[in-house]
Amino acid sequence: MTESTQTTPSTTAPLLSLRGIQKSFGAVHVLKGVDLDAWAGKVTALVGDNGAGKSTLIKGIAGIYSFDGGEYTFDGRPVSVHSPKDSNALGIEIVYQDLALCDNLDVVQNMFLGREDRSGIVLDELTMERRANETLKGLSVRTLKSVRTKVSSLSGGQRQTVAIAKAVLWNSKLVILDEPTAALGVAQTEQVLNLVRRLADNGLGVILISHNMNDVKQVADSVAALYLGQMAAQVPASSVTTGQIVELITSGRSGDLGLQADAREAVA
């Protein structure tokens, strides 16, 4: 739909840029002029307390909801995204917290679900299996014994890996991960975070939603903190401490960072 005009994405121009995003559900004003940038090759952490508007924001990016107002720029062009098909066409893929995998299907079948390779009308299993293997190899995934294993017999970390691999299979440019480590143990969290880092190193833009400050500090290049429907601050991850991020999440400001007093009163 929107063709990229740049062959090599610049690190300075953001891949995704939102300005002044508004969204209301009836009388409830959920997003009040949110700005967000995400760059190719970088992990942008999106943090915020429950009800801050993180889910609404990413669902809007994905086209599940339409934003009421604001600018949505992708790859340097203003775009209008009104359905998941629109965002998929742009190269935006979302990995939801519940992963949306079919337990009764194997890894290949899940990765290609709804977009199966066919020769004529017949499913082309060989091509799909080969492409699944290549994608997993490209992500240096070593935790799956066979791509013909049913998802029901995979561990939580392996499922997360499959869901992420499914998202990058489609030449996607931006992958949004909704709390990928929330349900995982220590070792599996490490595996998934390494995978997230590799996605960015492979040149993709990554938006990581997380409640875990250790995860954020470990992989994120940029931190964007939402506070009651407003973007408190988006800052380079190296420039803030864990304590400052927590303050931004809980009170919307930290020292001279974040929302000013008048803005916070307007919120209250």
Place this chain on the structure above:
Amino acid sequence: MTTSIAPSTPEAIEDSGGLSGEFRGYLARLRGGDTGSVPAVLGLIVLVILFTILQGQSFATKGNFANLLTQSAPTIFIAMGLVFVLLLGEIDLSAGFTAGTAAAVLGVLMTQHGVAWWLAIPGALLTGAIIGLLIGMLVALLGIPSFVVTLAWFLGLQGVLLLVIGEGGTIRVDNSVIFAIMNNNLSPLLSWLLFVVVVGGYAMVTLMAAARRRAAGLPVVSVAVIAFKIVALAVLLGVATWVLVQERGSAGASSVFLKNGGTSIKGVPIVVPIVIIFVVLLTFVLNHLSFGRHVYAVGGNAEAARRAGINVGNIKIACFVIGSTLAAVGGIMFVSRLSSVSPQTGGSTTLLLAVAAAVIGGTSLFGGKGRIIDAVLGGLVIAVINNGLPFITQEAGVQYIVTALVLLLAASVDAIARRRAAATGR
């Protein structure tokens, strides 16, 4: 956890284990709750041995073997339709009376309107398809639980049957083509040709699939396993064909065979190739078309399917249409077998036995798991029970109770397998 997925590493290539490796793999799948066809096949073998020991002189005869195959056909067709519905995690309680209604449409068209059989059969199938379309739309578009929708249709179609045929009435259908479906046999030569085509076709398809995978550098099942399966199939079907091409006309003739005028009766019943054609066709649809893949996906996780861009409602409607159309095929089989239609056609235990057939074969009541061959294996188990029990006891009460227990047993296996799968899924 440390092995690579790259096909070049020895761990990833699964043909290194051969037969024993395949067996270990099966045990692992079994522990994970994937039982496959084994329970149904074992049940079939145990039941046949049991009835042969108890009442061999009546049960284990050539005539009864052929009889058993034709007896199972209507149940198998209704069960094949139910597999599509069960795969979604839905149920069709009206499938039995859908078969009855289609049978009545066939009967009325042919006897009261003088319609030719080649027009009456599509008419009966269309009746089934329309019933399925209406059920599917009520379930998918209005969101009424299929249990309630089809319970209403169960009652409603029973009423339709009564109105069409008349209370206590029976429509006789005397047509040689319709009669032939369930009562005539292939010639011995054609019977053996069928055997060669089925075994050869199976061998060719599995070997070619393995060769293509090998050429593409993907892991393959060992040739020993494929050869074992082909030989097992050849032996099983070879023995069955050999028994069926023997003369069974005078010895052990049941009333059905005497209708043929006491002449020579031998060969594979015509209904057998009909079942085989449907099994191959429907298995292809489920395993090798996007539609089939989406059916499994909707049954496994409807929300995931929806997010993957699959139109869940359309898939549901299509499955109900296929299910009811196959039930209508079962209805045509009823007409052929009894040469008549009555308000009881497709009633009584018809639906229960068809559901039992699908579940005994290994199709899950929880959705997402099931194959067409399940309906055939389960249908044969049900037919053996229904056929063998009367030789042991004439008591209808005992027969009902035994059949009910077998259904409960199969459903328990299904539920336990599901729990095992959840437990191993971590």
